[in-house]
Amino acid sequence: MKKLVFPFAAIVLIVASAFTLIKSQDWKISDNYSIKFDGGDPSGEFKGLKGTVNFDPDDLASSRFDVSIDVATINTGNGMKNTHAKSAMWFDAEKYPTIKFTSASITKSDAGYEAKGILDMHGVQKEITIPFTFNNNVFTGSFQINRLDYNINTAEPKHGAADFKVDLSVPVSQ
Amino acid sequence: MFKKIFFHGLVASVLASIAAIIYNHIYFFATEADFSKVLNPASIIALNVIICLLAVFIYWPLLTWLKRKGEIVFNFMFSIISFACVIIPISITLPLDIQFPELFPGLAVPMVFFPAIAWYTIKPLFTLTQQVT
Numbered sequence: 001m002k003k004l005v006f007p008f009a010a011i012v013l014i015v016a017s018a019f020t021l022i023k024s025q026d027w028k029i030s031d032n033y034s035i036k037f038d039g040g041d042p043s044g045e046f047k048g049l050k051g052t053v054n055f056d057p058d059d060l061a062s063s064r065f066d067v068s069i070d071v072a073t074i075n076t077g078n079g080m081k082n083t084h085a086k087s088a089m090w091f092d093a094e095k096y097p098t099i100k101f102t103s104a105s106i107t108k109s110d111a112g113y114e115a116k117g118i119l120d121m122h123g124v125q126k127e128i129t130i131p132f133t134f135n136n137n138v139f140t141g142s143f144q145i146n147r148l149d150y151n152i153n154t155a156e157p158k159h160g161a162a163d164f165k166v167d168l169s170v171p172v173s174q
Numbered sequence: 175m176f177k178k179i180f181f182h183g184l185v186a187s188v189l190a191s192i193a194a195i196i197y198n199h200i201y202f203f204a205t206e207a208d209f210s211k212v213l214n215p216a217s218i219i220a221l222n223v224i225i226c227l228l229a230v231f232i233y234w235p236l237l238t239w240l241k242r243k244g245e246i247v248f249n250f251m252f253s254i255i256s257f258a259c260v261i262i263p264i265s266i267t268l269p270l271d272i273q274f275p276e277l278f279p280g281l282a283v284p285m286v287f288f289p290a291i292a293w294y295t296i297k298p299l300f301t302l303t304q305q306v307t
Contacts (some may be wrong), residue, residue, distance in 0.1 A: 079277075
């Protein structure tokens, strides 16, 4: 009987590891997310977040974000500013309807995690690092962005803010 | 004289409030845009009362000081200020949880004129010109 203990334990381990592999790391984005930008004037938020969120804190190497937001959903709280923001002078929502972020690597940091990847906005692709945390199935992050780096209204660098703080809060479920 | 002007302002504020509340309901049914966080019956009444009572405190000294011309000056002032106030609903930044902010001026811009319209509408009921002259 004792001889069977180790083979049995091995079988249990193999079966358990199979379930570990089955466990999904794909997260579904919940509706109550928020993507807020703050440049003093203007400030606001975006909606229309969609894409793939594949994140496993224990397997960062295979974790990946491939998400986009709909530029036309910009809301500054003022109708006139919204129309202005979507126009060719600023985001040019007709020509560049989405803002995309695709991660290349996700690493652990002191405060949480860091996602390095390409932010594709207004036809310009630039590498950025987004620091974030993941607690209670909510991704929370904050980073700075300069609109001039993405050729957004470069003709008027002093019209409104150039530097924006972006705050993300994305609850997810499996 | 002040008592009459005061009641004039008060009645004008009631009329303007009623008109604004009715328009608010019509606008909601037409567009389904909910701006009740910013404009609801309580805030509409408060705004109209404040505006009309402010008008009272401008109209009364003007009438006392300029006699007949006071009314002309006041009417011009009230109309010009009402027109200038159009910029407020156009430029205001609403809370981000309010959907369709581009529809807000369509609701609030006409309301800006309601106190002046109500004031002028009931003016014949509170004619003071004869008393003043």
